[in-house]
Amino acid sequence: MAMECIATVPQRFSVNKAKEDSSIFDAKLLNQHSNHIPQQFVWPDHEKPSTDVQPLQVPLIDLAGFLSGDSLLVSEATRLVSEAATQHGFFLVTNHGVDESLLSRAYLNMDSFFKAPACEKQKAQRKWGESSGYASSFVGRFSSKLPWKETLSFKFSPEEKTHSQTVKDFVSKKMGDGYEDFGKVYQEYAEAMNTLSLKIMELLGMSLGVERRHFREFFEDNESIFRLNYYPQCKQPELALGTGPHCDPTSLTILHQDQVGGLQVFVDNKWKSIPPNPHAFVVNIGDTFMALTNGRYKSCLHRALVNSERERKTFAFFLCPKGDKVVKPPEELVGSLMSREREYPDFTWSMFLEFTQKHYRADMNTLEAFSIWLKSRRNF
Ligand SMILES: C=C1C[C@]23C[C@H]1CC[C@H]2[C@]1(C)CCC[C@@](C)(C(=O)O)[C@H]1[C@@H]3C(=O)O
Ligand SMILES: O=C(O)CCC(=O)C(=O)O
Numbered sequence: 441m442a443m444e445c446i447a448t449v450p451q452r453f454s455v456n457k458a459k460e461d462s463s464i465f466d467a468k469l470l471n472q473h474s475n476h477i478p479q480q481f482v483w484p485d486h487e488k489p490s491t492d493v494q495p496l497q498v499p500l501i502d503l504a505g506f507l508s509g510d511s512l513l514v515s516e517a518t519r520l521v522s523e524a525a526t527q528h529g530f531f532l533v534t535n536h537g538v539d540e541s542l543l544s545r546a547y548l549n550m551d552s553f554f555k556a557p558a559c560e561k562q563k564a565q566r567k568w569g570e571s572s573g574y575a576s577s578f579v580g581r582f583s584s585k586l587p588w589k590e591t592l593s594f595k596f597s598p599e600e601k602t603h604s605q606t607v608k609d610f611v612s613k614k615m616g617d618g619y620e621d622f623g624k625v626y627q628e629y630a631e632a633m634n635t636l637s638l639k640i641m642e643l644l645g646m647s648l649g650v651e652r653r654h655f656r657e658f659f660e661d662n663e664s665i666f667r668l669n670y671y672p673q674c675k676q677p678e679l680a681l682g683t684g685p686h687c688d689p690t691s692l693t694i695l696h697q698d699q700v701g702g703l704q705v706f707v708d709n710k711w712k713s714i715p716p717n718p719h720a721f722v723v724n725i726g727d728t729f730m731a732l733t734n735g736r737y738k739s740c741l742h743r744a745l746v747n748s749e750r751e752r753k754t755f756a757f758f759l760c761p762k763g764d765k766v767v768k769p770p771e772e773l774v775g776s777l778m779s780r781e782r783e784y785p786d787f788t789w790s791m792f793l794e795f796t797q798k799h800y801r802a803d804m805n806t807l808e809a810f811s812i813w814l815k816s817r818r819n820f
């Protein structure tokens with residue numbers, strides 16, 4: 441990879457306030473220059489991390505067993521998923537069919553990008569309102585409670601629908617020569633996540649008692665987001681958060697975490713950890729899928745902690761429907777059959793995504809806030 445630029449201490453956090461600019465956060469440099477993290481990264485007392493938490497009991501779903509068609513394995517998988525998704529929306533998937541060598545290539549390439557000089561990473565700088573690109577702690581996007589992380593996000597749509605390799609093309613366009621393998625490995629990873637997410641959609645459909653293909657077909661032409669989360673070491677991890685408390689606004693999240701650990705879920709009024717398992721993906725229901733099930737499956741509050749010893753890396757694939765599709769639950773999940781009135785208004789994912797990128801920082805109330813915002817717009 442070509443690296444012409446020289447790393448500099450970001451002015452925004454340096455002592456020299458006179459040259460205030462929104463240059464990017466570079467944790468490596470910050471960590472070298474002070475024992476105290478900048479105030480913008482300190483979270484309020486009621487949101488500060490707690491590490492003495494118990495692990496959340498999440499079911500481990502054998503996906504190959506479900507796909508084998510064996511009736512016992514199918515009923516076990518659908519029962520476990522239904523129980524978890526109804527309670528907190530989180531479960532683990534193993535025997536997922538994703539190549540372990542692809543995972544290790546993905547982690548190796550992550551190091552090479554996030555350890556590059558700031559101005560090299562800025563070639564892919566996320567633009568305001570955009571959901572793709574490089575972002576460092578979201579300096580310039582938020583003014584406080586900044587997450588202690590750098591991210592690189594890609595838009596992904598299946599090649600058979602768009603006849604293009606959206607991830608690989610983005611890397612080539614933004615980063616130029618020397619990033620061919622980088623683009624290839626993340627294109628392959630996103631395609632593997634697309635395949636996996638559609639299998640999980642079959643499982644979710646069956647667990648809800650709707651047609652097995654219902655949700656698979658709904659997401660076949662998805663317009664998803666694939667994000668690399670890089671959490672640098674932090675000198676004061678007790679004051680900071682890698683990713684603040686939120687529910688994913690998207691439909692389904694497939695997360696792979698490295699061995700460091702830090703993911704926590706808020707269940708029964710307590711933060712609980714999901715310890716790393718290299719052979720499993722963490723899957724969680726997002727707001728949009730909660731709306732598609734008319735509130736039956738839960739999108740749950742979660743966050744990511746950082747630590748002072750080791751950087752942490754995770755891959756998050758956010759399955760999202762094609763932007764213009766109307767998000768509404770199937771008849772079977774509404775009305776007299778389920779004695780449930782509609783919980784959420786019809787909406788499109790493109791409007792919901794725009795809401796999170798331009799109007800509202802996703803937190804624990806995003807879908808409610810969006811529903812109110814929608815109704816206020818529709819009344820005019
Ligand atoms: C649609 C999205 C917005 C975020 C990335 C995806 C799904 C998760 C969202 C996010 C991670 C929730 C916490 C706040 C956020 C700003 C972040 O910390 O990155 C959110 C993402 C975003 O808006 O960029
Ligand atoms: O990195 C993690 O452990 C979780 C990140 C997350 O929740 C997200 O990116 O939405």
Ligand SMILES: [Fe+2]
Nearest residue numbers: 686687688742
């Ligand atoms: Fe999340």
